[in-house]
Amino acid sequence: MTSIAAEAAAEPSYLKAGYTLRSWLLTTDHKRIAVLYMISVTAFFFLGGAAAAAVRINLITPEGAILTADGYNKAFTIHGVIMVWFFLIPSIPATFGNFLIPLMIGARDLAFPRLNLASWYILMFGASFTMYALVAGGVDTGWTFYTPYSSMFSNSHVIAAIIGVFISGFSSIATGLNFIVTIHKLRAPGMTWFRLPIFVWTHYATSLILVLATPVLAISLILIAAERLLGIGVFDPALGGDPLLFQHLFWFYSHPAVYIMILPAMGVVTELVTAFSRRRIFGYSFVAFSSLAIATLGFMVWGHHMFVSGQSMYAGMVFSILSFLIAVPSAIKVYNWTATLYKGQIALDTPMLYAMGFIGLFVVGGITGLFVASLAVDVHVTDTYFVVAHFHYIMVGATVMGYLGALHYWWPKITGRMYPEWWGRISAAFVFFGFNLTFFPQFILGYLGMPRRYFTYPPEFQVLNVMSSAGASILAVAYLFPFFYLLWSLRYGKIAGPNPWGAAGLEWTTSSPPPKHNFPEIPVVTAEAYAYPVAADGGATHHG
Amino acid sequence: MEPTKGVELWPVQLSQHAQQVDWVILAFTALLVVLVLPVFAAMIYFAVKYRRGSMADRSPSASRNVWLEASWSVIPFLLAGVFFAWAASLYFDLFHPPADSLGIDVVAKQWMWKFEHPGGQREIDTLHVPVNTPVELTMISEDVIHSLYFPALRIKQDVLPGRYTRLWFKADKVGEYHLHCAEFCGTDHARMGGSLIVLDPEGYQRWLGQAGADTSLAAAGEALFRKYGCSGCHGANSSVRAPNLAGVYGSPVPLDGGGTVIADERYIRDSVLFPKKQVAAGYKPIMPTFQGQVSEEDLLKLIAYIKSLS
Ligand SMILES: [Cu+2]
Numbered sequence: 007m008t009s010i011a012a013e014a015a016a017e018p019s020y021l022k023a024g025y026t027l028r029s030w031l032l033t034t035d036h037k038r039i040a041v042l043y044m045i046s047v048t049a050f051f052f053l054g055g056a057a058a059a060a061v062r063i064n065l066i067t068p069e070g071a072i073l074t075a076d077g078y079n080k081a082f083t084i085h086g087v088i089m090v091w092f093f094l095i096p097s098i099p100a101t102f103g104n105f106l107i108p109l110m111i112g113a114r115d116l117a118f119p120r121l122n123l124a125s126w127y128i129l130m131f132g133a134s135f136t137m138y139a140l141v142a143g144g145v146d147t148g149w150t151f152y153t154p155y156s157s158m159f160s161n162s163h164v165i166a167a168i169i170g171v172f173i174s175g176f177s178s179i180a181t182g183l184n185f186i187v188t189i190h191k192l193r194a195p196g197m198t199w200f201r202l203p204i205f206v207w208t209h210y211a212t213s214l215i216l217v218l219a220t221p222v223l224a225i226s227l228i229l230i231a232a233e234r235l236l237g238i239g240v241f242d243p244a245l246g247g248d249p250l251l252f253q254h255l256f257w258f259y260s261h262p263a264v265y266i267m268i269l270p271a272m273g274v275v276t277e278l279v280t281a282f283s284r285r286r287i288f289g290y291s292f293v294a295f296s297s298l299a300i301a302t303l304g305f306m307v308w309g310h311h312m313f314v315s316g317q318s319m320y321a322g323m324v325f326s327i328l329s330f331l332i333a334v335p336s337a338i339k340v341y342n343w344t345a346t347l348y349k350g351q352i353a354l355d356t357p358m359l360y361a362m363g364f365i366g367l368f369v370v371g372g373i374t375g376l377f378v379a380s381l382a383v384d385v386h387v388t389d390t391y392f393v394v395a396h397f398h399y400i401m402v403g404a405t406v407m408g409y410l411g412a413l414h415y416w417w418p419k420i421t422g423r424m425y426p427e428w429w430g431r432i433s434a435a436f437v438f439f440g441f442n443l444t445f446f447p448q449f450i451l452g453y454l455g456m457p458r459r460y461f462t463y464p465p466e467f468q469v470l471n472v473m474s475s476a477g478a479s480i481l482a483v484a485y486l487f488p489f490f491y492l493l494w495s496l497r498y499g500k501i502a503g504p505n506p507w508g509a510a511g512l513e514w515t516t517s518s519p520p521p522k523h524n525f526p527e528i529p530v531v532t533a534e535a536y537a538y539p540v541a542a543d544g545g546a547t548h549h550g
Numbered sequence: 551m552e553p554t555k556g557v558e559l560w561p562v563q564l565s566q567h568a569q570q571v572d573w574v575i576l577a578f579t580a581l582l583v584v585l586v587l588p589v590f591a592a593m594i595y596f597a598v599k600y601r602r603g604s605m606a607d608r609s610p611s612a613s614r615n616v617w618l619e620a621s622w623s624v625i626p627f628l629l630a631g632v633f634f635a636w637a638a639s640l641y642f643d644l645f646h647p648p649a650d651s652l653g654i655d656v657v658a659k660q661w662m663w664k665f666e667h668p669g670g671q672r673e674i675d676t677l678h679v680p681v682n683t684p685v686e687l688t689m690i691s692e693d694v695i696h697s698l699y700f701p702a703l704r705i706k707q708d709v710l711p712g713r714y715t716r717l718w719f720k721a722d723k724v725g726e727y728h729l730h731c732a733e734f735c736g737t738d739h740a741r742m743g744g745s746l747i748v749l750d751p752e753g754y755q756r757w758l759g760q761a762g763a764d765t766s767l768a769a770a771g772e773a774l775f776r777k778y779g780c781s782g783c784h785g786a787n788s789s790v791r792a793p794n795l796a797g798v799y800g801s802p803v804p805l806d807g808g809g810t811v812i813a814d815e816r817y818i819r820d821s822v823l824f825p826k827k828q829v830a831a832g833y834k835p836i837m838p839t840f841q842g843q844v845s846e847e848d849l850l851k852l853i854a855y856i857k858s859l860s
């Protein structure tokens with residue numbers, strides 16, 4: 007192997023830079039912080055997943071199998087709150103973005119390493135409030151916290167839950183700022199903007215949204231607290247407030263938040279598709295700019311969540327057409343990923359299976375997004391299972407697929423060891439199958455008229471609900487597989503070497519796991535991103 | 551007239567609007583499938599043909615046809631635009647009830663729907679309407695946001711506290727159908743539903759008779775008009791200078807400080823609860839607020855009475 011790796015070996019890997027708990031909890035190394043995030047979001051994922059399991063088990067019978075009405079309402083609320091704010095939002099950016107952005111741009115760390123550590127602590131501090139709300143008896147408002155129910159009527163632990171979410175927002179803002187400054191200031195010599203991997207572009211776009219949208223969420227949550235605790239009339243008409251104001255504020259954040267969840271996954275998929283077809287991304291600049299287009303347009307479509315809320319007809323029409331528009335940059339990406347495969351050298355390893363799964367599910371989510379953007383159709387399907395299915399195709403189908411794809415692809419870089427390929431492929435297949443069995447029936451349920459957030463439902467919906475719950479149990483098992491075999495691989499996995507995939511990208515030029523300071527010396531970049539084929543001395547030793 | 555049991559393959563279409571919405575989604579699905587299947591097919595085909603180690607020809611393609619590529623994105627987009635317009639025009643219709651609609655009032659609260667017919671008939675969680683007759687619901691909530699949803703009609707509308715919203719439909723098949731609350735509203739949200747019962751004209755008349763109401767909404771409103779002392783100021787021989795409410799409904803009212811508003815339900819409701827908000831031109835703002843004294847149901851009766859004066 008190469009001289010680079012040999013030199014890097016002079017400095018111990020980041021994993022060996024210290025073994026005490028303290029060396030982890032007080033680290034400012036972006037790679038260790040990424041691992042802290044990974045452990046935490048995994049815990050949140052399984053916690054949110056447990057709540058989802060309770061929901062799906064309950065819906066096996068029309069009368070509700072295991073939960074009371076309030077128990078059910080709390081289960082889906084905590085599922086949504088944890089999954090959105092403590093898993094999906096931090097998932098790819100805070101783990102893989104954190105780990106990879108400095109490696110990909112040839113930097114030694116993020117611009118503000120201590121802020122980076124602080125943002126993890128802020129997330130944990132926020133999470134502790136939300137966990138308190140959970141332990142103290144739960145919240146029952148739905149993750150959307152609609153007023154005046156949340157501010158004046160709910161008898162559950164709304165304040166603790168929203169304080170948790172409020173605090174976690176500062177973690178998002180800090181991470182976003184850190185990424186923006188890092189990408190502007192710390193690129194290695196020769197790493198021009200148009201040589202950046204698309205992963206970095208999508209994280210840049212994501213960071214802009216994190217910084218610009220999160221404060222609006224913070225404001226709306228403070229206003230709920232002001233009304234609930236101090237009786238200041240903001241949203242409740244009985245106090246002179248306007249209930250729709252909350253929805254405008256909330257969706258002004260929460261629609262862009264969807265792009266916080268999906269853009270990083272699009273970046274991941276671009277890396278995976280190029281690496282496993284050994285081809286430069288088709289239409290690099292289109293893909294790069296479409297991320298910024300999505301981030302910008304994403305701020306102008308929030309009203310599509312309010313077509314039946316009593317907002318004006320003309321507002322509805324404007325929001326509808328803008329929502330159609332935002333499909334264009336997304337469609338461009340799908341075309342370009344597909345075109346990248348053309349004349350490639352394609353290997354269907356686990357990460358690539360996840361990438362293709364992502365594309366498939368993202369397309370279904372996107373198409374049904376056009377349905378719900380169509381005014382009269384949305385009037386029928388909004389607040390039904392159709393919408394539930396639609397956003398799970400995007401947020402679980404696409405984003406979680408992207409997360410798992412990233413996890414397998416960069417696992418050798420993060421840990422220095424390969425995961426077992428056969429298990430990886432099998433699990434990917436099960437995830438795909440289980441996911442579709444869980445959520446496809448929900449489109450039909452919704453179109454037939456089953457409203458969401460129902461712990462009991464008319465008996466004619468039972469067959470489809472049982473199918474969905476069966477799918478969820480497969481999905482649950484399929485998500486547990488990687489958890490076990492990845493842990494197993496930490497000890498027994500094959501040694502990966504610097505570049506097991508023969509992939510392009512600076513992160514693959516340093517050893518696996520990388521040394522504490524990433525590169526023995528700062529690389530000088532002379533080539534475009536995705537310069538395939540990778541020269542033999544780049545360490546192109548595919549394991550297969 | 552039991553609600554349908556067993557697995558439904560396609561939901562009942564209870565109105566023309568419902569049929570149209572179904573057409574939009576079916577045609578749109580067909581279009582998108584035609585656009586997307588080639589992409590999926592290409593993905594799989596490429597994955598097989600260009601699998602690593604295969605002997606497929608990988609020599610660089612000769613030329614790129616930019617126009618072809620552009621048309622790939624522009625044409626689908628224009629086609630999608632047709633569906634935007636179609637769905638938007640159906641949405642537009644929902645905001646324009648026919649003038650001869652039968653008006654029914656709806657008051658929502660945790661966790662029940664109260665319906666009040668013009669003749670004074672009241673029912674809870676069940677709504678009886680005549681077939682082939684446009685029905686317009688004027689809806690308000692006493693507490694949180696609810697949403698009245700009729701799947702068979704493919705329509706729903708949020709029901710807000712503090713503000714009237716409307717929903718209209720014309721059911722064209724006799725029968726019993728679901729109605730649900732679609733906006734999460736607390737513990738028994740899932741149980742806040744019932745039936746929409748569509749009757750033939752004779753059946754509806756019979757039901758009106760049986761449902762037994764001593765007084766029409768307007769008459770009940772007239773009684774309240776005296777009870778709350780409105781007539782003391784607004785009555786014909788009152789000594790206070792207050793506008794005569796006859797004919798006010800639906801007509802433009804010049805406001806103190808300029809501008810006019812059409813006196814609709816919202817305006818009348820606001821006049822009673824927030825009299826200082828919009829003061830009729832030429833009068834002193836002496837009308838007291840009735841906030842906290844008049845319930846939403848009484849307000850709707852007062853409105854029915856004032857409407858009946860026009
Ligand atoms: Cu949205």
Ligand SMILES: [Cu+2]
Pocket residue numbers: 695696697731732733734735736739740742
């Ligand atoms: Cu409800």
